[in-house]
Amino acid sequence: MKIALIGYGKMGKEIERIAQSRGHNIVARIDPMATGENFDDGGFETADVAIEFTTPKVAYSNYQKCFKYGKPVVSGTTGWLDKLPEIKKACEEKGQTFFYASNFSIGVNILFELNRHLAKIMNNRPEYEVEMTEVHHTQKLDAPSGTAITLAEDIIENMERKNEWKLNATEKATQLKINALREGDVPGIHTIKYESDVDELTIHHSAKSRKGFALGAVLAAEFAAKNKGFLGMKDMLKF
Template sequence: MNIALIGYGKMGKTIEAIALERGHQVVLKIDVSNAQELNAENISKADVAIEFTGPHTAFDNLVKLIGFGVPVVSGSTGWLEKMPQLLEEINRNNGSFLYASNFSIGVNLFFELNKKLAGLMHKHGSYAVSLEEIHHTEKKDAPSGTAITLAEQVMDVYTEKTKWVNDVLPRPEELLITSKRIDPAPGTHTITYASEIDDISITHTAHNRKGFALGAVLAAEYIKDKKGVFSMKDVLDL
């Protein structure tokens, strides 16, 4: 499979290494120094594009890629308020798109555990729920996309929580996400249910970026010959 990497920072380089290990070719690498090379001619060499950029460039990159007709895997965060517009572009172009806030196999299993635990805990009103995420200092957005996904899963059960808030004292109807930036943490996410008697917490700790990169390559392998909008639940058959 020929892969275009849109975003060639630490994550892009790790994805490249995993892709090569799995027998794929990287035919295009785009970063801030050669952004003008993201065009139809260069993308035509790729079977799939994997996009990991920043919150200020991701949406424009994705619109271009969908317009070029290449299946797209994206892990960029901080742009999701524009997802409805992107879905319109995907429908208009009969495109292929797979988004995940986190591609780690472990994290996606953790998502399922989070939903199960929220369902169990909501019946017991003495426990107050909150979230914490820790990432390296180069991460540009807060809270992390993974933390937002976890919070939304909790709020699907805790319907009395109408929104999440970040690093402020929450009101009763708000769910607190605390964000910390500590090097070299690749990503740690904890959901805590606290009462006067005891606390219950579940935590996922990433030791490096390899889990994210492997998941992104697995997603690219999955979407290569498909049409539509997919998630890691489809890739992992969850």
């Protein structure tokens, strides 16, 4: 499979290593700051699928350029989700393919499933208060992380006593607190804690490196190249 990388920072380079180890060819490395390559240089047009890890500021524009060429897109960029309805519309009405995940780690996506199930159980246990903590490297531009937002929204959907999340502080009992910390070169830590007067229960995921995210992104690219529409990890992992 021929893959175009959009964004060639630490994550892009790790994806390249994983993709090549699985027998894929990298035909474009689009990153004006790192490589000088752009969408019109020729290599991108030959790609079977694009993998995009950039910044919230440029992500949506990158998706539109991919759609212009009719290329399936796999993206792990967070912080742009106000444009998500437009992406879904392009998939539904114009036949585009877009695979989005706030986190491509297989372990994190298992955490998502556990989190939804635990929230359903705790919906009937009002004696437990819930909050979340996420820790990432200091270069991460958005807070809370896209993964934390996904976890929080799933708790809110399954727990009647919570109706919104708040960053670092809460004002009402109906709000879910997300603590967001930025430290060193931490790839990603997410912890959901339920606490009562008598005990504490947590579910926790800590990434050891970027390798798990990169592998998940390449697996998603393999999946997106063979499927159509708006896709996600639930589709690929068949939860």
